[in-house]
Amino acid sequence: MSLQSSVTQAISNLYNQEIPESQVQLQKTKKEFEGHLTLVVFPLLKISKKNPEQTAEETGKYLKQNVPAIADYNVIKGFLNLTISPDHWLELLNEIHADADYGLTKAGENAPLVMIEYSSPNTNKPLHLGHVRNNLLGFSLAEIMKANGYKVVKTNIVNDRGIHICKSMLAWKKWGEGASPESTGKKGDHLIGDFYVLFDKRYKEELRVLEFQGLKKEEAEAQSSLMAEAREMLRQWEAGDPETVQLWSMMNSWVYSGFDETYKRMGVDFDKIYYESETYLTGKEQVMGGLQKGIFYEKEDGSVWADLTADGLDNKLLLRADGTSVYMTQDIGTAKLRFDDYPINKMVYVVGNEQNYHFQVLSILLDKLGFEFGKGLVHFSYGMVELPEGKMKSREGTVVDADDLIEEMVQTARQTSEELGKLDNCTKEEADHIVEIVGLGALKYFILKVDPKKNMTFNPKESIDFNGNTGPFIQYTHARIQSVLRKAAEQGIALPEKVQPGLPVSTKEEELIQSVAAFKDIVREAGEVYSPAVIANYIYELVKEYNQFYHDFSILREENENLKIFRLVLSKNIGKVIRSGMALLGIQVPDRM
RNA sequence: GGUCCGGUAGCUCAGCUGGAUAGAGCAACAGCCUUCUAAGCUGUGGGUCUUGAGUUCGAAUCUCAACCGGAUCACCA
Numbered sequence: 001m002s003l004q005s006s007v008t009q010a011i012s013n014l015y016n017q018e019i020p021e022s023q024v025q026l027q028k029t030k031k032e033f034e035g036h037l038t039l040v041v042f043p044l045l046k047i048s049k050k051n052p053e054q055t056a057e058e059t060g061k062y063l064k065q066n067v068p069a070i071a072d073y074n075v076i077k078g079f080l081n082l083t084i085s086p087d088h089w090l091e092l093l094n095e096i097h098a099d100a101d102y103g104l105t106k107a108g109e110n111a112p113l114v115m116i117e118y119s120s121p122n123t124n125k126p127l128h129l130g131h132v133r134n135n136l137l138g139f140s141l142a143e144i145m146k147a148n149g150y151k152v153v154k155t156n157i158v159n160d161r162g163i164h165i166c167k168s169m170l171a172w173k174k175w176g177e178g179a180s181p182e183s184t185g186k187k188g189d190h191l192i193g194d195f196y197v198l199f200d201k202r203y204k205e206e207l208r209v210l211e212f213q214g215l216k217k218e219e220a221e222a223q224s225s226l227m228a229e230a231r232e233m234l235r236q237w238e239a240g241d242p243e244t245v246q247l248w249s250m251m252n253s254w255v256y257s258g259f260d261e262t263y264k265r266m267g268v269d270f271d272k273i274y275y276e277s278e279t280y281l282t283g284k285e286q287v288m289g290g291l292q293k294g295i296f297y298e299k300e301d302g303s304v305w306a307d308l309t310a311d312g313l314d315n316k317l318l319l320r321a322d323g324t325s326v327y328m329t330q331d332i333g334t335a336k337l338r339f340d341d342y343p344i345n346k347m348v349y350v351v352g353n354e355q356n357y358h359f360q361v362l363s364i365l366l367d368k369l370g371f372e373f374g375k376g377l378v379h380f381s382y383g384m385v386e387l388p389e390g391k392m393k394s395r396e397g398t399v400v401d402a403d404d405l406i407e408e409m410v411q412t413a414r415q416t417s418e419e420l421g422k423l424d425n426c427t428k429e430e431a432d433h434i435v436e437i438v439g440l441g442a443l444k445y446f447i448l449k450v451d452p453k454k455n456m457t458f459n460p461k462e463s464i465d466f467n468g469n470t471g472p473f474i475q476y477t478h479a480r481i482q483s484v485l486r487k488a489a490e491q492g493i494a495l496p497e498k499v500q501p502g503l504p505v506s507t508k509e510e511e512l513i514q515s516v517a518a519f520k521d522i523v524r525e526a527g528e529v530y531s532p533a534v535i536a537n538y539i540y541e542l543v544k545e546y547n548q549f550y551h552d553f554s555i556l557r558e559e560n561e562n563l564k565i566f567r568l569v570l571s572k573n574i575g576k577v578i579r580s581g582m583a584l585l586g587i588q589v590p591d592r593m
Numbered sequence: 594g595g596u597c598c599g600g601u602a603g604c605u606c607a608g609c610u611g612g613a614u615a616g617a618g619c620a621a622c623a624g625c626c627u628u629c630u631a632a633g634c635u636g637u638g639g640g641u642c643u644u645g646a647g648u649u650c651g652a653a654u655c656u657c658a659a660c661c662g663g664a665u666c667a668c669c670a
Contacts, residue, residue: 032614042650079612533607593632
């Protein structure tokens with residue numbers, strides 16, 4: 001029986017009134033006071049019709065007498081501090097110890113299916129820091145949803161069509177024909193990105209010349225021959241011109257192999273990838289269907305709109321007068337294809353907060369079109385990543401490239417490890433492996449520990465630290481726990497399935513068990529608020545607590561054999577929770593470092 | 594201008610379903626390596642929780658207003 005229900009029972013027996021469990025506020029007792037859990041009695045005063053001290057006193061007395069787990073209590077003002085019996089903590093530890101996947105719920109046959117869309121890159125440039133936040137959040141969220149018992153399908157919608165790709169294609173044709181990842185030694189996505197930049201540069205030059213000849217900016221843009229050629233290329237692509245389509249698919253395939261490399265190194269993956277080139281036509285069909293049903297309306301020029309004024313929003317364009325589709329149309333099409341492919345109960349879009357309005361509209365539109373998940377779709381909106389000098393601007397070359405960043409992190413990890421002599425007893429393979437895990441761990445944790453909806457500042461030079469609230473600090477603690485367990489095994493100490501009751505367990509250790517046990521609730525909470533940051537900050541607190549314990553107590557040198565085993569079991573389960581928690585963030589933990 | 598989001602220590606961030614004296618890390622300063630890994634631990638200093646009102650026994654947390662910052666309101670994606 002949970003303590004909350006014990007309290008409700010106490011109240012009903014003492015004061016003859018039933019209260020919902022949600023009204024029972026049980027919280028962790030503050031360090032300064034004695035006890036483990038604190039019941040705030042103020043909300044109960046109306047029921048007890050007594051003053052706070054009396055109410056707390058009576059409730060405490062009742063609980064102590066009737067609930068075996070509660071060993072003692074004390075009352076300070078309106079706060080009833082409860083002390084849990086040592087054996088109760090040991091029981092709790094044994095429960096955790098017996099459960100290999102403590103805190104993680106497995107999806108059953110009838111579990112709801114959630115589809116999570118994330119990453120969603122354009123194929124005209126490499127992934128940058130913003131994508132890194134997106135990818136990490138999306139992957140982590142998928143793991144968290146799985147841990148909460150959902151079936152999860154990870155998906156990626158690749159924006160592989162449009163004028164931006166044509167710009168890269170045109171630049172390649174004009175100024176770089178023959179260049180390939182093989183011939184240049186460049187990663188495919190970087191190669192294409194370079195051509196995109198080159199197009200922009202030449203286009204600007206052309207504009208300058210035209211403006212020098214006396215044209216206004218708008219006139220120059222209208223007369224630009226480069227832009228006209230790019231548009232012509234898009235027309236040819238849409239018309240299915242074989243040569244253009246072939247070039248398009250060749251260049252896209254270069255980009256994809258580049259992306260795959262980056263995804264792989266980041267440790268993220270997808271169950272199903274959709275391409276806009278394959279979904280935008282479906283979107284048109286959906287919109288036309290909606291038009292026939294009278295959900296949408298047509299203007300005189302032939303463009304199709306949705307009237308959302310009833311929902312407090314504006315009118316929204318869905319098809320242009322020339323029949324071509326817009327962003328919204330494509331998302332509707334993609335939704336349709338997804339729903340045909342999977343029995344989706346819940347749809348989560350991991351997309352930046354600049355698109356809040358878009359998803360508000362999409363939700364309404366999908367709902368009108370009859371999609372089950374439309375109304376309840378979750379736009380997992382996250383803030384932008386800014387640099388100390390401000391926003392990233394591709395035009396000013398201040399974009400932080402994902403591949404460069406990862407490489408830099410791993411190099412820093414290697415350098416720091418070497419300086420500290422951590423790699424001295426490792427083979428080269430081990431060292432490479434550890435350094436990779438630590439570098440990526442630092443990056444991932446740094447990004448995931450921040451509340452997603454907030455904008456965050458990322459200082460590539462200074463922000464990434466290996467001390468304090470960081471990935472490597474947590475990884476380090478895990479490695480040390482494994483080390484202690486290894487040494488124990490070498491000494492021939494076998495860990496039993498259960499620790500025996502009656503040990504002289506310290507307050508610090510009881511608190512640690514309490515913190516480990518909290519993992520279950522934390523995983524659920526993270527799933528409810530869709531935030532990996534909840535997990536990250538929890539693990540940090542736990543690790544910090546353990547580190548203090550580690551320094552204050554002897555584990556292997558403990559004389560009392562039963563106490564030694566208890567501490568090993570405790571350590572082992574803290575290690576287990578750290579590993580599970582970090583896995584929910586997509587971060588690996590090494591056994592030594 | 595309308596809508597949405599943010600504002601907590603010098604910096605980066607927790608805490609926000611209202612609870613006790615607002616917490617970490619970094620940076621600064623002072624200690625601790627013959628003891629299971631010092632990527633660690635301990636201590637000191639550092640705060641008008643943007644401001645003002647309201648609700649309440651109690652407000653960083655809820656409500657309203659103001660101020661600052663960001664996003665968005667495209668026949669771009």
